[in-house]
Amino acid sequence: MGAPKKIIAESIFATITPILREEERVPKLSTRGNDWSKFNIGHSQDLYDPVKNPDGVVRLTNAHNAFLHADLAAFINSHNQFDKGDCSYGKGDTGTLRLRTAMANHLNEYFAPVSSFDAEQITFAAGVTSLSEISAMVLCDPGDAIMIGRPCHSGFEKDLCMRTGVNIEWVSFAGDNQFSLLEVADYDAAFEEAKARGSNIKALIICNPHNPLGQCYPPDTLKALVEFCASKEIHLISDEIYALSTYEREDRPSEKFTSVRSIDPSGIIDSRQVHVLYGMSKDYGAGGMRLGCVISQNPNFTKAVQAVSRFASPSKFSMDLAAKFLEDRQFVHQFLQESRRMLLQGRLYAEELLKQTDIPFHNQGNSGLAIWLDLRGFIPSLGANYDPWFAEQLIAKRFEEAGVLVDRGAVFSAPTAGRFRLVFSVDSATLREGIKRINNVLQHF
Structure with missing residues (x-):
């Protein structure tokens, strides 16, 4: 025969009360500290690799030029005498x-x-x-x-x-x-x-x-x-x-x-x-x-x-x-020349993949590491009752669930909902897989 429910309840309360009291004794954060504690740095440990981790997360949010990393690392490794x-x-x-x-x-x-x-x-x-x-x-x-x-x-x-x-x-x-x-x-x-x-x-x-x-x-x-x-x-x-x-x-x-x-x-x-x-x-x-x-x-x-x-x-x-x-200076000149060549190649490849999947984008400019996607046309398909910014957030959530991360327009203070930034300066396999996952999500709208 088990212990009476009242005794069990009292036992549980006796166990958690010291914990609660201990928590009460911890000095509270400042107002700003409390606000900052809610900030999500967003570290991702399960990143996509076509061979080692094909089910990993494709992260197209970090605006870094991955095309240059091998040459830069080689330079650093040959000049690390301090x-x-x-x-x-x-x-x-x-x-x-x-x-x-x-x-x-x-x-x-x-x-x-x-x-x-x-x-x-x-x-x-x-x-x-x-x-x-x-x-x-x-x-x-x-x-x-x-x-x-x-x-x-x-x-x-x-x-x-x-x-x-x-x-x-x-x-x-x-x-x-x-x-x-x-x-x-x-x-x-x-x-x-x-x-x-x-x-x-x-x-x-x-x-x-x-x-x-x-x-x-x-x-x-x-x-x-x-x-x-x-x-x-x-x-x-x-x-x-x-x-x-x-x-x-x-x-x-x-x-x-x-x-x-x-x-x-x-x-x-x-x-x-x-x-x-x-x-x-x-x-x-x-x-x-x-x-x-x-x-x-x-x-x-x-x-x-x-x-x-x-x-x-x-x-x-x-x-x-x-x-x-x-x-x-000679290395810098060659380095930047190669960077421009690879950025153009990466941009054109990204545009080709987006056009193949009928994903619209801002087709202007020739600088930087990213493409500004235009997914405003998918907002109405979520229903007239959806707030456009909530709809944008929902699209971003579905991208995340599909294993691909792109930044939504709200974080860039875009004037209208439905824009997303896609960083293309990654290896071709990662870019291809990322756009494939984006397209798979959009096909269901």
Whole structure:
């Protein structure tokens, strides 16, 4: 005969009560700590491999250039002789002079600046993510705002706002081409509307070449944006992390990358209002180095950034390897040439697979590592009662259940639901399997 139910219940309660009391004794997190604890980093351990793990997850979300990893690893393995000084804290918490000089020389060759980049203008930290946040902290007080056109890089909202108290003022465009000279008027209208609400905008940030659209800002549009920032007395931050990830196409005119530093500021804007973000992660497939830099002709901005960047100092080993890489000009030239060839090949192969499966996409641009899918046509098939953004979330969930990950438009603050970003800079087998799984899901709508 079993124990009475009351005794069992009391026994269970006696067991869990100490646990509950122990939990009550644990000091609570701060409000922000509690919010951040809900953040999902999204590590994936069960990744697809055509031979070793054919049932694994196909991840087409990480914007890294996998085409370059073999050549980069070979370079690193042949240049990993370090000085014993690299084992100490040493000098150069915000970039060694050697690295900053190598980067300045590199940018002067490829970015065609009106006035040369100088090592003293460059501050390094452990990634552009850190420097985006630091730039926001240096330019804005809590409650101030930064303007961004939508859609745009999914990380900006987290990077600029998560710990800074800064707000985002999103800009939507009347036309379908935010790179057109005509669309600059939308920035002006958005600025005045935000100002009327009491929003204090301190800066505009752009992504050039653009992520996720893969297009470059034409020189005329860049100049107009510089003029806009001058007229509103705000800063311009140009994230040029994909600057050299462009490729020539034969089927349509290819867009050229133009750095904001190649726009002559004379008579337009104080050059101290213009800042450039760059790094090793995209053009060189070196995200693992964790090296980004911000370049500014504003000494006070640079000093302030350096003061905060010590919380995100890069590794001495990474800085040594990056300096060796950038100093080997012949290798860099060949490396970038091969990168452009493989990016074009990967983009065209992705387009071919998408066309074969009748999956529509943004068929413009010739830069970056991703394609902007247009799945808006599948939203109505879910039913009139579905909110479009919920429908987009549902499609993403079904992709995940099918073993393929692509980022949905909401994380890029897309103006309409149904857009997804697919990274194509992966091996052909992975790309083929990923698009196959996407198509299998869409066939059931």
